[in-house]
Every structure is written in structure tokens, then in C-alpha cells.
Amino acid sequence: MTTTPRAAGFHMPAEWTPHAGCYMAWPVREALWGDGIEAARDAYAAVASAISRFEPLTMLVCPDLMANARERLPASVKVEEMSQDDSWARDFLPTFLVDGAGKVAGADWQFNCWGKKFPDYAEDAKVAERLLDRLGARRFAAPFVLEGGAIHVDGEGTILTSEECLLHPNRNPGLSKAEIEAHLKEWLGGDTVLWLGQGYEDDDTDGHIDEIACFAAPGKVLINDCQDPADINYARFQDNIRRLELAKDAKGRQIEIIRLPQPTLRTHDGVRLTLSYTNFYIANGGVVMSAFDDPADAKAKDIIARCFPDREIVQLPALAITRGGGGIHCITQQLPKGEIAR
Template identity: 55%
Template sequence: MTLPRDDGYFMPAEWMPHSRCWMAWPCREALWGDRLEMAQDAYAEVANAIAQFEPVTMIANPQDVAEVSLRCGSGVGCLPIPHDDSWTRDTGPSFLANTQGELAGVAWRFNAWGQKYNEYEKDRQTATAILEHLGLPVFAADMVLEGGAIHVDGEGSLLTSEQCLLNPNRNPDLTRSKIEEKLRAYLGVETIIWLNEGLIDDETDGHVDNLACFAAPGIVLALSSDDPSDENYTALQENIDRLRGAVDAKGRSLEVIEVPQPDRMNDDHGRRLSRSYINFYIANGGIIMPSFEDAQDARAYEIIADAFPNRSVVTVAANDIAFGGGGIHCITQQQPLV
């Protein structure tokens, strides 16, 4: 089977131009419970914020299309595609491009974050359904992976975490070296920079899009804590130390910009919500950033605005999304413009 790297494909950085953003309408009542409508309102707000900068398509179960169109408004497109959940970063395709201006996508195997939910058969088909709708080549990967577990700089470097990709609930038969081999083959990267642990009580088992992301080649934003008594302090500090000791695919040492984490907020079961300012979306000319009604909101805004001086930073209240287990980056998937 031909692999993307063999055909010259690679995963572009998120700050490269997009033709569209893909999202999915919240629908899993077992997850959201009586917060479902609030989650839907939050998704609609995110979609309309992104639509200020680039086209947005919200996929919806066929029976929900009319409601989605009404609640999101005319600025957001809607496409009927059956799905089980609403985390397009993880269930949608990882889009690829090549130097000939061609687009394709990887459809990773999906197992509901290590089988944390029983019903995910529709989500397993989401990436392929989007790519087939677009008429793009589909590279079906033989590895379980969610898009929130990786972040690339478009120049050969990739961030991920050991807690997630080496977790036996994903690919128990794959060694670290075999996983690295597949990341290189499917995403066209060369250097994999491994962080260690993610946030406590993170249902995704340490997705990197809560921990760190490239802001530009050689520059990384990383979530941090200055409170040694905080339960995330040790893990976040180790991740920052690893980043400061890393070298990217171009031989550069990384400039690491720390972003403070918000204060603890619990879900209805007493578990800490995985809230992170790193979990933002880079749009054409804009940043769609989460806010949490938290004391750190203003400082985080300043840091992210300074890191992206040529983009307008728009904040969207994201606590209602966090109650579902993720953030703004988790519910979006960029389609590159080629």
C-alpha cells in the first residue's frame, strides 16, 4: 500500500491558510446529559467566531440538520453525516498536502479514546465520509490515533505525549519506535518530541493539545503552573523541561513560552475539568481562544496575542465545552488551502 510520505504528502501547520473548518454538532446525551443544549450553544458560538475568518461546515446527524441550520445561522454551513459524538479533531481526517498543490487525508483508526464509550461505530467512519464528500484520496491508517494527540510545525516536527500514544488502550502491539515510524510515514514528519503526562482526570489520556502547541517553527506555547501544590504542577514542569531540552527537525532549540493554567474547576462527579488555554484554534487571520471566567483569562490572552501578533484573538466562553471533556481545538479540524 502506498503511504502518504511516498507520494510527497505532509501535514501542514495549523497556521497555514485554510479553505474551511470542520465541526460536528453535539448529540451524545449520555455524555452531556442536561448540559446538551448549553454545549450546543457553545459550539454554535465557536462556529460563528471562526466564520468571521474562514468558512465553517458543521456536520450533523440527518435528523438534526434543520435545527443546526437554525441555531448556527446562515454563516455556518451544515452537512448531514451520521456521527456519535462531536470531537472533530479526533474523529475527522488529518488533512495532508503536497508540493503539487494536491490535498488528501488520513483516516486513523478510532476506538473512542481507549474504549471509554461503547457506541462509536459512526465516528469510526467520519473521517472517510468527509474525505469522500470532498473527493479526496483517503489513506486508511493501521493505527489508533486522535488528532488532539499530535501537533505539527509543518517543517518536520511533531509534538505528542507518552501517556496517550504509548497507552496500551490505543495500540498495545506497537512499540514506541513503530509508532514513530507510522507518524513519519503518514504525516511526513521527521522528529517526534515526546512529552510525558497530561492533565489529571483528562479523559483523553493526555492529549497534547491541552499541553503544548507550536506557535511558529521553533516556538512552542506550553501550559504551566507556578503552584507546587497543584496536582498538575509536576507533570507540566516536566513537559516544559523536555521542550526546553528538545531540538526540532531543523536542528533548532525550542523557544518555550509558558501559559498559566486556569484554576481548578470540577465536574458534577468531583473530577477536575481539563481546561487549558492551549486548546485554541488558529483560523485565517485569527485565534479562537477559550475563556473560563478565571483569574488567568486576561494574562493568557496577553501571552497568546503576543505570540500571534498578526492575528486577531477572539475569546469564546468554553466552560460548557470543558464539561464534555475538551476545548475549542478538540471540536475543530482545519482543511488546508492548496
């Protein structure tokens, strides 16, 4: 029988707890980025540079792109070879876990490329195991499909996710909602799962939670809000807000809901972009978040600054990243501070 992280005393910590560092993966899939791949690389480099001001950052890079990455990245960013198919570190790197003694291990989710959106993902499916082996860290191999962007935790037993993604038939068609919820509790060390409904229209991830909502603190959730009743996202986001209004977390608290504005609708190649201000990275002493050259940028930054008053807010142009189907949270993965569990 597989030993779960919970059984071994591990859980996923909140993203605002101290980090030993951060990992990213260098853009490689030309079929995804097309003529925007160089702009994406520049944007990834800017995010890496910003995060490296606050904590160590390691960029995982395909062997044939090492020179390309090293040339664009500042000396403060470490570059390591890693064969991969894509560049969404949140989803195919391990989700790092900690135990009560401060030891760090990793959950290795089964990765099927967001429901087989691309046929070639064999290398991405091996990255988590390879990285944990490189670190010498204990690996918990999950018996189900999951991506890191589909989950968020408060570090006190509450897990936030979405039905659109986790119940989608392209992920775990043989599992019921109750079975998936039980898996989440065992593998993330949680006690309560808060289920939101749907994410953005045309979201390639099928409703990843990091595009919809995230914890700002225990009992406090930042969530995307749409104020235009004619927008298809209006009903979706209002439903998500209603669900949170009725919810209680693992400690029995009502959820404090903080609404973030939805940026102006934009499309790329005829597809709506998932422009989300919840898709940010919390670093040691800082928050690195997106700007979309939108009137709502300043308001969103102010809201997030009030949620994290002890951190510097760094807002970076992110349209080049979003055109690939995600945001700053999607391209990063934090390594919690602690001793590696062997």
C-alpha cells in the same frame, strides 16, 4: 503494501497555513453532556460563528438534529448531514495533508473512541472515510489508532505528542514507542518527534497534546504551566517543560518555550476539568480561544496575541465545552487551502 503519505509526497501542514475552511460536528451524545447538552450546542454555535468570520465553516450534523443546528447557527455556517456518535471533530475527522504541488488529501486514522471510553462509536469511525469520499479526496487509511488531538506539527518536520496518550495500552498495545514514532513520521511527513510526558489529571483523552502544548511557530511552543507544587499537575507540567528545554526540532533549533498559566482548579460532577489555553483554533486572520471566567483569561489572551500579532484574537466562554472533556481545538478540524487530490 500500504502507501504512506510520506511515500506519496504528502505531509501535515502547520495549522497557521492558509485554510480553505473548517469543519465541526454538532453535539449529539446525551450520555456525555447530560443536562449540559443545550449549553454545549450554544457554545459550539458561538465558536462556529466566530470562525466563520474568518473562513468558511461547515457543521456536520446527524440527520435528526438538522433543524436544531440550523436554528442555532448563523447563515454564514453551512450545515451538512453526517451520521455520527459524538462531536469531537479533531479526533475522528480526517487529518488533512498537502503535497509539494498544493494538492490536499486526508489521513483516516483508526478510531476506537479514546480507548473505548464509550461502546458506541461505529459511526464516528466511518466519518473520515465518508467525508473524504464526499470531497472526492485521496484517502490514506492508517494501520494504527490515533486521534487528531494527539498530534501537533510545525510544518517543517517536527511532530509534538505525548507518551501518556500514544503509549497507552488502550490505543496500540502491540506497537512499541519506536514503531509508533516511525508511523508518525510516515503518516505526518515528519522527521523528528518530540515526546512530552503526561497531560492533565482526569483528562478523558489520556493526555492529548492539544490540552498540553502546541506550536506557535517553527521552533516556538506554547505550553501549560502550573505554579502550585501541591497540584498534581505541577510535576507533570514541569517534566514537560524540562523535556522541551532539552529538545531540538527537526531543523536542529532549541525550542523557545512560552508558558501559559493554568486556570484555577474547577470540577464538574466531582471530576477535574481540563482547562487549557493551548486548546485554540488558528483561523485565516484570527485565533479563537477559550475563556473560563478565570483571572488568568486576560493574561493568556495577551500571551497568545503576542504570538500571533497579525491575527485577531477572539476569546469565547468555553466552560460548557470543557465539561464534555475538551476545548475549541478539539471541536474543530481545518481543511488546508489547495486543490483536492483525487
